[in-house]
Amino acid sequence: MRDRSAVVLIENKKVALVKRVREGSVYYVFPGGGIQEGETPVSAAKREALEELGVEVEVKECISKVEFNGTQYFFNSEIISGRFGSGAGEEYTDEKRDRGSYLPLWVEIEKLSCIDVKPGEVALKVQSFYVSSVKEEC
Template structure:
């Protein structure tokens, strides 16, 4: 179990997600990853979002803290610079069939109930806003 920091980025009625495609399954996740030693959850969320999406973000507030395979922190954030989709994290450099693919994309908020987004608790919050 590892604690994680993640961002929830909403722009023009769309949300930034990462499409994960593995053998026999496809699902979507919020940009983020493990909190490294000495990092705050916010710092991890900012770093991971840059690595995965290629954008710098400003944290607005904590949206939700979940206990799910460790503590996961989800922060509402805004893009302040960078080019969406230009991430260079290890997800893009160390690919394998088992690990699957990572594809940053914008998804209309109205489409969230039609796809598998993990964790579902965050989708439920977004749909109630």
């Protein structure tokens, strides 16, 4: 079990996700990863945003905490610099990792309930915060 920290980035009615294709499955996750020894959840969220997305973020409030194989923290965050999609973390550079593919992208908030986002309860919470009337247009 390892604690994990992730960022929730919202811009222009879209949320930043990482599309994962692994062992024949396609799913989406909020950008983030494991909290290293001696690291706080906030500093881990900042580091992971830079590694996975290529952006520096301002971490705001924790909007969700999920217990699953450790504690997972999800922070409302804002991009302050960098270029989205230019991340160079080990998931992109270590060819021997064999953990599937990673593709950072922006997804319309209204579509969150139409795709497999993990964890689903955080996707629904984000959707309810930012969409007044959720329409299922899958």
